[in-house]
Amino acid sequence: MYAEERRRQIASMTAVEGRVNVTELSERFDVTAETIRRDLAVLDREGVVHRVHGGAVASQSFQTSELTLDSRLRSATTAKMAIARAAMEFLPQGTGSIFLDAGTTTSAVADLIGQTPAAHQLSIVSNSLPIALSLANNGVQYVQLLGGTVRAITQAVVGDTALRTMALLRADVAFIGTNALTLDHGLSTADAQEAAIKSAFVTNAHKVVVLCDSSKLGTDYLVSFASLSEIDVVITDSGASEIFLNSLRDREIDVVVVDDLARS
Missing domain, CATH: 1.10.10.10 (Winged helix-like DNA-binding domain superfamily/Winged helix DNA-binding domain)
Incomplete structure (x- = not known):
């Protein structure tokens, strides 16, 4: 490690x-x-x-610092791949629709969708430049990239244009990445504009699946974008505290814990 x-x-x-x-x-x-x-x-x-x-x-302070995309791609890679594989079980069937949030774990989901011909009929909306390109290059037939301003550090599209588009869209499932997850603050991230897009994904999806490796559980970032009451599923890895996971289950959240070798 x-x-x-x-x-x-x-x-x-x-x-x-x-x-x-x-x-x-x-x-x-x-x-x-x-x-x-x-x-x-x-x-x-x-x-x-x-x-x-x-x-x-x-520490009780709310974090504001962010790692670069390259740094996050190298962090907890085994856990993220295991989480992405578990997330595939929540894809809608046939010609359903999904929101795919910007993030490294959601990027792993996009890679798996590209390798799964049965998933190429899905309608996919994303605010991530790398994810949209990956999906389009791998044969997914309908990929909508939100328009707006690109944040360099995450390569996520944010801003009023993206939010106006999101107001018109609905999806069967939203796959959401997060910088942090706590019982009190819910899901949080460092940037208010990126938080606004994440919040729109959560609000406008029938089911919300959160992809969150165990290193993010119990930490807090500055901007909360979803409460626990808005979450349906949390997929995490075996490094997670059972006490914390039981607290999520007590709130009627479906918790999926994947086996991984991230701590070996």
């Missing part, structure tokens, strides 16, 4: 459980205690956790 991925999982565990212990983290990730202390020092400097004697406690 890369240090960045391990730190993201430590941050998620701290947010969900409130406190983490150096010894327990060392055993979980099969690294030395000194390595864990360095991880906690990095997370503390970033404001993600607060170091305390023997471990760390959760």
Whole structure:
């Protein structure tokens, strides 16, 4: 496991459980205690956790920083592919319609759709330049890319033009990516304009499927774009806290946990 991925999982565990212990983290990730202390020092400097004697406690601040698209493509790759494969089970049959949000896990879904001839009859709306190109290049017959302004860091289309188009559209299923998921703040992201498009996808879909690797559970970003009451399904990986997942189930959310090798 890369240090960045391990730190993201430590941050998620701290947010969900409130406190983490150096010894327990060392055993979980099969690294030395000194390595864990360095991880906690990095997370503390970033404001993600607060170091305390023997471990760390959760930070209550809302995050605003974003990784570049290339960095996110290299993060939790095994988990994202496993999540994408599970997401394929929620595709509508035949000539149904879907919203496909911008993001690296949703990009993995797009790749799988391109490899699945039976899914090429779907009508797909996306706000992602890479996703739209991938789908069109792989034989999907109806791909609508929202028009508007392109955010360089995520290559997502945002703005008033995209929102006006979204007001006219409906879909059977929305596949949504997120920077973070908490019980109180719901789904959140760093940018208000991108959050507005995500919110429109959620509002205008019959079913909402959230694709969220475990490193994002329990973390908070600045802009909330959907509450838990608006979510139907969460697909995550085996690094997720069972306590957190049970809290989602208590809210009548269908939770799918995929087997992955992301922590090996």
